[in-house]
Amino acid sequence: MNPGGRRLKQWLIEQIDSNIYNGLLWEDENRTMFRIPWKHAGKQDYNQEVDASIFKAWAIFKGKFKEGDKAEPATWKTRLRCALNKSPDFEEVTDRSQLDISEPYKVYRIVPEEEQKSAVVHQDPAGTFNAAFSQMMICFYYGGRLVGSTVTTHPEGCRISPCQPPLASGFLYGPDSLQNIRFPSADLIENERQRHITLKLFSHLERGILLRANREGIFIKRLCQSRVFWSGQDPQYNPNPCKLERDAVVKIFDTARFLQVLQLYQEGHYQSLEPTVTLCFGEEFNDFSTVKSKLIIVQITALNCQQLVDAVTARRSQYSSGNLEISDDMAGDQMARIYQDLCSYPVPQRASCFRDNLPIPV
Template identity: 60%
Template sequence: MSNTGGRRLKQWLMEQIQSGQYSGLQWEDESRIMFRIPWKHAGKQDYNQEVDASIFKAWAVFKGKFKEGDKAEPATWKTRLRCALNKSPDFEEVTERSQLDISEPYKVYRIVPEEEQKQSKTSMMAMSATTISGEGRDMDCSPSEIEDFMKEEEGCSIQASPEYWPQGNINAFPLQQEPLPSGSLGSVWSQMMVSFYYEGKLMHNTVVSHPEGCRISPQQHLGRSAIYSSDSMQSVHFPPVELIEYDRQRYVTRKLLGHLERGVLIRANQEGIFIKRLCQSRVFWSGLVDMGSHYHPIPGKLERDAVVKIFDTGKFLQALQLYQDGHVSAPDPTVTLCFGEELTDPSSAKGKLIIVQISVVNCQHLLDSVNMRRSQPYYNNPSLDVADDVATDQMARIYQDLCSYSGPQRPACYRDNMPITA
């Protein structure tokens, strides 16, 4: 297994220590085998971001994760460097020498000699495959690092915000400003399939059909006002951690769920899927949104209390049209949410503690219909009636309703070319 990333970190960090420009970053011993790195909690009264987060910020800049003008996220910077240190074979934390309860706290790390690394690698290879698959994790941070990050979050002040969708905000839900067209349009585009994964294993899925969407939160969340009632929106809960097989994974997942108490609000309509993050934990997402000529999911991070569009129906229909004509790969009707851990690449989702995937049921049906048509041996014969081959009457009515809808920001429709016809 290559550790070139660790080598780059080692060279970079040694240069930073030698520079002497970061307060508290210094050698711990004369032989320069161990070093101190400042570790002040962001919640401390005398915390100074420019000083106390400077080395973490520098690593984020070096890795291309931050540039001047971006929003400052010192806790994220700190987590990123901590993960890099703990994943690298070149470093080992010396916990007995760390001082975290003093006015200027620091951690101590040791530079691991290459010979010792080779011995450690040999020992790891001797472990059974069962043990590795059960306790090892293909993720950005180890369980202990996630716990450290959650401790960072505990020091942040949380202000209660309205736990409902904004009313009368034209930027939030443009299609709700006018009455929905008659028929089943409103209800069919509000139906979502929600699937829960713990470390890549499917634990539960459910269909959301409430027109106001749903709140996804842990089971222990107790409502104290009418907004939590079933009349307001559908309640969907994370699966119980007792379903997790491994003790360590179960323990850390339970800790993370403790930071998801207020959950997230999810809602779908003809425009797409919208989300509002209420929970304390960070939430990252990947979905198909309007990004010019791109037809692949993009990653993003949710800010607390902001309504964000994470899936664009119009963009999906455009991509579906191009896919039908053989110009692009099949568009993904699914949005991926990752709780507590950064999601830079959807392909890494299977290694995360908690993943929730959401898809508009109607979009999945449309994609299935196109796939069915493409699988036919006479797919390229233009004289065939596509509707007779692939589209049910129900789906045909749905597509007709969508294309005839005259509300604001109507998604582009392709009545003449799409395989679903009236």
């Protein structure tokens, strides 16, 4: 399915079985769930060599760190958390996690392959879509540094803001049914001046933005006072970042356009392809070369489309190496199912169609 995810699953099982990482162990006898240590670096008894060892090992495995480099335990931890959230092989079991004890840990479940396959594409006589089409990977960057990530799970969409909205405030903050996603704490920012300015920007982001994904694409609605700029999935198709107008519903990711570009990528006409949209809060955003200098960047990835890209990339790699015997049949089946379901959906050609059934009602 997801080649990167498969590597993570195999690697992580090997680490659990090795018994060399303190607190990394199986949660049940059937080896369907495992504990992973999750101690905050700010705790007095935090020991980097022990408490960050599994996160450091993942960074080394992925080539993101080598001995002699500057140690960044918070970044190591964020990278592994992002990988776990993104992979279809894992699901956090929040009611088993223990984060308020002296040796805190999270619990993750290994999702069986049969369960993954049945959840990918499923359409009924009513034409409703499976929740998988609403899943987005949302990553937060402060000053170019990855500080957090999460995967959306609500078909109705999500709200991204610095705070929990007041009760019964749908008119100002959007429907209560939306998944509420908060910006990571500014305490994660080491530079004092950058932290101060970011907190000031938060005060202009109170109402936040609304996001919703479906088979047509990803839609956004800006409610906050702060300016928000976005850059789409295809620089050749939409080269310049655009400013979001307040209270307007805007389609920032187009599934039909993605499928066209995916075909070109499969044929070798594109060097790379990422089904990701970038948002920049409070500052002008000219091009990707300036991303690291921005206070708040949020990147949104359509997970189903990312799985397609991963499968195509794996096949391109096999063809270029001439080694076709190692092709993953499961990856091919997954790709075919997602592709067929996406292509079978009649994407509207007129913008007015979106007004008839607003993807993000307020």
